Amino acid sequence: MHLFLTVLSYTFIGTAVGSLVSFFPSLHIYNVAGIALLIWGSLQNMLPEIGMVPFFTSLIVAFSFVNSIPMTMLSAADESASAIILPGTKNLLLGKGYETVIMSGIGGLIGIILLVAGTPFFYYIMPYINNITRPNLAWILLTVIMYMIFSEWPKGAGHGKTVWQKFSGAWANLFAGISAWALSGILGIFIINHSIITHQMAFQNIMPVFIGLFAVPSIIQNLLLSFEIPEQYVSKESIDLDFKTIVQSTYSGGLAGMLCSYIPLITMGIGSIMAGAATALRGDKVFILGGGVAKLLYYVGSFLFLFVITPISPFGFAKGGLNIIIKPYFYPMENDYFLILSCIVLSGFLSFLLLMYLAKVAVVFLKKVNFKQMYVVMLILVTIFIYYLTGWNGIFVMVVSTCIGTIPVFYHCRRSNLMGVLLIPITLNMAGYGDAVADFLHLVNM
Amino acid sequence: MEDKNAAPVKEIQVSSDANCPSCGKFVGPYEKCPYCQANLKKRLSLKLVKRISVIGSIVGLIMLWYASKMQEIPVVKVSSITERMNNALVEVVGAIVAARFDETKNNFSYTVADETGKMKLNGFNALTDFKKAFGDNMPQEGDKIRVAGQLNISEKFGVSMFIKNPKRIVVVEKYIVCEKKIKDITVKDAKKSFCFKVTIEDVEREFSVGKSVSVSDGTGSISLTVFNSDFEKITDTATRENLLFPGAEYRMVATVDSYRGAIQLKLKNPENPKNLECIKKSSGADLQFSEDKTSAKKRPPKKIMEYKEEDTIKIEGEDFSDKGASEDKPKDDDNGFIIKEDK
Numbered sequence: 001m002h003l004f005l006t007v008l009s010y011t012f013i014g015t016a017v018g019s020l021v022s023f024f025p026s027l028h029i030y031n032v033a034g035i036a037l038l039i040w041g042s043l044q045n046m047l048p049e050i051g052m053v054p055f056f057t058s059l060i061v062a063f064s065f066v067n068s069i070p071m072t073m074l075s076a077a078d079e080s081a082s083a084i085i086l087p088g089t090k091n092l093l094l095g096k097g098y099e100t101v102i103m104s105g106i107g108g109l110i111g112i113i114l115l116v117a118g119t120p121f122f123y124y125i126m127p128y129i130n131n132i133t134r135p136n137l138a139w140i141l142l143t144v145i146m147y148m149i150f151s152e153w154p155k156g157a158g159h160g161k162t163v164w165q166k167f168s169g170a171w172a173n174l175f176a177g178i179s180a181w182a183l184s185g186i187l188g189i190f191i192i193n194h195s196i197i198t199h200q201m202a203f204q205n206i207m208p209v210f211i212g213l214f215a216v217p218s219i220i221q222n223l224l225l226s227f228e229i230p231e232q233y234v235s236k237e238s239i240d241l242d243f244k245t246i247v248q249s250t251y252s253g254g255l256a257g258m259l260c261s262y263i264p265l266i267t268m269g270i271g272s273i274m275a276g277a278a279t280a281l282r283g284d285k286v287f288i289l290g291g292g293v294a295k296l297l298y299y300v301g302s303f304l305f306l307f308v309i310t311p312i313s314p315f316g317f318a319k320g321g322l323n324i325i326i327k328p329y330f331y332p333m334e335n336d337y338f339l340i341l342s343c344i345v346l347s348g349f350l351s352f353l354l355l356m357y358l359a360k361v362a363v364v365f366l367k368k369v370n371f372k373q374m375y376v377v378m379l380i381l382v383t384i385f386i387y388y389l390t391g392w393n394g395i396f397v398m399v400v401s402t403c404i405g406t407i408p409v410f411y412h413c414r415r416s417n418l419m420g421v422l423l424i425p426i427t428l429n430m431a432g433y434g435d436a437v438a439d440f441l442h443l444v445n446m
Numbered sequence: 447m448e449d450k451n452a453a454p455v456k457e458i459q460v461s462s463d464a465n466c467p468s469c470g471k472f473v474g475p476y477e478k479c480p481y482c483q484a485n486l487k488k489r490l491s492l493k494l495v496k497r498i499s500v501i502g503s504i505v506g507l508i509m510l511w512y513a514s515k516m517q518e519i520p521v522v523k524v525s526s527i528t529e530r531m532n533n534a535l536v537e538v539v540g541a542i543v544a545a546r547f548d549e550t551k552n553n554f555s556y557t558v559a560d561e562t563g564k565m566k567l568n569g570f571n572a573l574t575d576f577k578k579a580f581g582d583n584m585p586q587e588g589d590k591i592r593v594a595g596q597l598n599i600s601e602k603f604g605v606s607m608f609i610k611n612p613k614r615i616v617v618v619e620k621y622i623v624c625e626k627k628i629k630d631i632t633v634k635d636a637k638k639s640f641c642f643k644v645t646i647e648d649v650e651r652e653f654s655v656g657k658s659v660s661v662s663d664g665t666g667s668i669s670l671t672v673f674n675s676d677f678e679k680i681t682d683t684a685t686r687e688n689l690l691f692p693g694a695e696y697r698m699v700a701t702v703d704s705y706r707g708a709i710q711l712k713l714k715n716p717e718n719p720k721n722l723e724c725i726k727k728s729s730g731a732d733l734q735f736s737e738d739k740t741s742a743k744k745r746p747p748k749k750i751m752e753y754k755e756e757d758t759i760k761i762e763g764e765d766f767s768d769k770g771a772s773e774d775k776p777k778d779d780d781n782g783f784i785i786k787e788d789k
Contacts (some may be wrong), residue, residue: 038530041529041530076482098756157486178502183503183504183507186507187507187510190507190510190511190514192516193535194512194514194515194517194519194535196510196514196517198521198530199531199534199535199536200528200530200534200598201530202530202531202532202533202534202535203529203530203531203532203533205533205534209670224495237758276643303655315602324532324533327532327599327600327601328529328532328599328601329529329598329601330601331600331601331602363753393513396509396513397510399484399502399508400502400503400505400506400509401504401691402500402502403498403501403502403506404503404506404507406495406496406499407499407500407503409499410495410496411496412498429610434610435610435611435613435614439611439612439613441515442515443514443515443516443521444535444594444611444613444614445519446519446537446592446594446613446614446616
């Protein structure tokens with residue numbers, strides 16, 4: 001009974017904290033989890049060990065639901081935003097921001113149902129798939145890299161008076177995409193091989209990079225561009241969804257979610273592009289609802305796989321930031337899966353209820369808030385946050401990352417190209433060339 | 447439907463300056479857009495921001511490369527490593543206290559100890575590269591090394607470091623194996639390796655995973671434990687086969703160890719020909735060696751190392767003070783040994 005109450009209470013606390021934090025734009029839950037873990041570490045003797053995983057699990061579940069609010073209504077994108085930011089912004093300008101957020105939340109609920117229903121698949125089939133694919137990850141990732149580069153298409157082709165204008169118009173965003181990919185890859189090689197961030201805080205050494213690549217450029221974009229957000233309508237009776245859309249979104253989002261929750265370094269943006277090409281399903285509603293499904297599977301499913309412990313997968317097959325952050329403090333036991341799954345179900349449905357309430361709060365907030373001031377405050381907050389954890393070196397890394405992160409924003413290419421920051425160095429490492437590249441760059445001198 | 451009777455309408459061309467550059471609506475001479483509240487006079491050029499992003503990326507990366515290159519790898523003590531240092535690139539200076547090589551999986555691991563604690567270095571799928579780089583000077587037990595690598599800290603496996611590049615290990619002090627006579631072995635030599643010139647006396651006993659051989663150097667006798675896995679590592683056939691025949695003489699590097707209070711020797715890295723050299727074959731060496739798969743036989747030891755109760759060995763937290771040495775009765779161990787210490 002004591003165990004049940006502890007798990008229950010920490011699930012509630014995690015959901016509440018996660019929902020609150022996710023409501024604010026530009027704060028990624030992995031960064032918040034890092035801070036939470038520092039606090040947890042300092043209070044280790046006072047807090048029950050059994051409460052730790054339910055707390056962090058609920059934190060991530062709440063984020064995957066409530067983060068739709070800043071992403072849709074406050075235009076603050078994280079690395080998964082390319083999947084839903086465009087139709088989301090479009091709906092916002094049509095006064096349908098609330099409905100978009102709820103639609104994304106429904107996608108999250110479908111994601112939870114998929115996690116529950118997929119349990120036999122995770123236990124009896126995934127470990128075999130894992131055993132086959134793990135040794136081949138280097139070329140799988142290389143294929144993903146090639147797909148990402150080649151699937152960028154010319155957006156300005158045909159415009160311009162001269163041949164050169166037409167040519168440069170066609171190639172501008174392709175070149176920007178390849179440049180963003182290459183520059184972020186070089187940044188990743190530096191950070192992965194020899195980060196300048198103090199070794200005392202190495203567990204957060206990728207955080208300034210991600211904030212710089214994704215959060216700060218979004219803030220800058222919102223500070224520079226102005227558009228009037230119309231009054232948002234709060235639909236009380238129904239949501240513009242039909243059965244066919246739900247089935248299509250579950251199919252598309254489920255596939256995207258499985259790709260990005262299982263394959264290391266594949267984010268939701270990349271997974272969604274690949275699943276979109278594979279399923280050939282189009283439409284804003286499929287995009288938003290499917291994005292909600294994929295987002296939950298990406299953040300929560302990838303962590304849940306840590307608990308799929310079978311004789312052929314004794315360490316599970318988790319990926320993702322939370323798994324890396326929590327690894328030094330916790331390892332799962334065989335029968336933890338259902339405990340965590342039940343936390344996810346409880347926290348998911350609670351988060352959806354909170355989402356419905358917080359989305360209404362956001363609609364009121366939109367009328368009253370001065371956007372530019374809010375983004376200035378967020379920029380200051382994020383900078384203080386980075387300074388507190390990683391010092392001036394972290395700030396410098398964030399500034400360089402921001403410069404690279406603004407390339408897709410201003411030159412109109414995919415932001416998922418920026419995931420080269422992890423894909424390139426880790427693929428090099430897996431292929432056995434990582435150290436040779438580091439040596440060539442004189443990054444590690446003994 | 448177009449009204450044909452309506453007066454013709456001429457489209458008015460509005461100068462681009464009259465439109466809001468933020469929302470595109472007509473604003474005329476306003477200084478602030480009445481629609482989107484954008485400032486129309488003091489504006490930051492988007493072109494400038496674009497250029498800053500590109501130039502900043504390239505210059506920033508060059509600066510970051512230089513900063514990474516110039517930053518020294520911090521040297522840490524094992525005990526000072528905390529969970530927050532997960533994935534940190536650090537340098538550790540210490541002595542190798544254990545080495546394990548797995549040729550089949552191309553893996554190896556070292557246990558490195560400094561004055562504050564121990565940690566593991568894991569080289570996955572890297573043994574061939576290291577052997578190629580180091581040749582005969584591959585770091586071995588006892589060597590003092592400097593090693594740089596990324597920490598991997600987990601609740602389950604504790605602190606370890608991945609090593610993939612031979613250039614990241616520098617042998618600071620090579621451990622030179624000294625010659626030792628059997629009579630000079632004391633409990634203080636536990637876990638240390640020495641060079642012995644011995645003659646095989648007898649196979650004392652066989653157990654499921656190896657054999658215990660009695661060896662002598664003229665000053666005394668001692669048991670040498672040879673595991674089946676050790677036999678498999680010995681590449682030279684003559685060296686391998688003679689090891690079980692009385693009369694064969696060897697020059698070997700062995701580690702002083704203890705088992706239930708009794709001091710014994712263990713072969714050290716027998717795969718290295720320098721560590722195990724047959725200098726005189728036994729007269730019965732032409733007999734075919736075959737691995738004994740029969741059940742364990744129990745025989746009393748032929749030669750027993752003199753061992754005093756006060757010579758308690760404490761190794762890696764184990765306390766042998768009440769084991770074996772203090773008991774007079776022979777007793778069985780898990781491998782079919784009969785342990786008896788004569789006082």
